[in-house]
Amino acid sequence: MNSIIKRMVIGQPEPEVGMGATILFHSDREPCTVIEVSKSKKTIIIQADIATYVANDSGLGPAQTECQEWVFEPNTKGPTNTFTLRKNGRWVQKGDDMNGTSLRLGERDKFYDPHF
Numbered sequence: 001m002n003s004i005i006k007r008m009v010i011g012q013p014e015p016e017v018g019m020g021a022t023i024l025f026h027s028d029r030e031p032c033t034v035i036e037v038s039k040s041k042k043t044i045i046i047q048a049d050i051a052t053y054v055a056n057d058s059g060l061g062p063a064q065t066e067c068q069e070w071v072f073e074p075n076t077k078g079p080t081n082t083f084t085l086r087k088n089g090r091w092v093q094k095g096d097d098m099n100g101t102s103l104r105l106g107e108r109d110k111f112y113d114p115h116f
Helices: 003-009
Strands: 018-023 030-039 045-047 048-053 069-074 079-083 091-093 103-104
Touching: none
Parallel strands: none
Antiparallel strands: 018 030, 018 103, 030 045, 045 079, 048 069, 079 091, 091 103
């Protein structure tokens, strides 16, 4: 099992309102905040955070480097998405079974892949 899958599936915390999370696309990652948790704890609603790029020593922007540093803050006006917990332990965006957009709970992260 590769390291990104391990981080995605193994040892994820139980969701809580206010918890940071990361939406995982193919290679990009987007930070968000859990804003609602169902009573069963199998459905959550997340809201996109604001991510501000912090320049690194190279002076290059995020599109020119793979060493990216970001500062995150909640965005109460950001778009929301619903994720459901699957039997395999993965959080998957509701209605997105084909693309496999998933969620990692407990940490915010952002990565913009400059190769696409």
